[in-house]
Amino acid sequence: MSDVKVEGYKTSEILATLAQVFEAYNDEEKASQLKKNNGIFEFKVKNAAGKEASWTIDLKKTAKLLGLKPDVTIILSDETFVEIANGKTTGQKAFMTGALKTKGNMMLATKLDGVLKSTRGKAKL
Incomplete structure (x- = not known):
């Protein structure tokens, strides 16, 4: 998912990996994630240079970015x-x-930790 990657953001690398994990989910895993989270998340992330980028994850219907x-x-x-994402702190x-x-x-928003934790075992974040 090259459209997920944005130069200058570590977040984009993690979200690209997350997108790959979502794409690899079988129907049962996808249904479980959708049922558990049932929402659309938008991330507005500011990098070290002070620039902002945003990403949206649909965990309501498709389990995609x-x-x-x-x-x-x-x-x-x-x-x-x-x-x-690395489990060093919580949301x-x-x-x-x-x-x-x-x-x-x-x-x-409190489900963010669970979303990232559930994919941590499937992808090295």
Whole structure:
């Protein structure tokens, strides 16, 4: 998924890997992820240079990275996203310290850790 990759963002590498994992899911795994998460996540990520990029993941109908209207927008730095993806911190800790902000369905944002954790075993994040 080359359209997921954006130069200057470690987040884009992780999301490209996540997209590959989603594409490799069998129907049962895909249905499980959709049922468990049931939402559209948008990530607005600021890199070290201060530039912002965004990605949208549909975990409501397709388990793909798309450009849909999100149920929740998660705003964080590239480094914070990498730390959450690698399990070095949690979304809740990042939120409590101000490193992660949300717009929209905040309860859906709490599922971010689970989404990333469930793919960690299938892909090296």
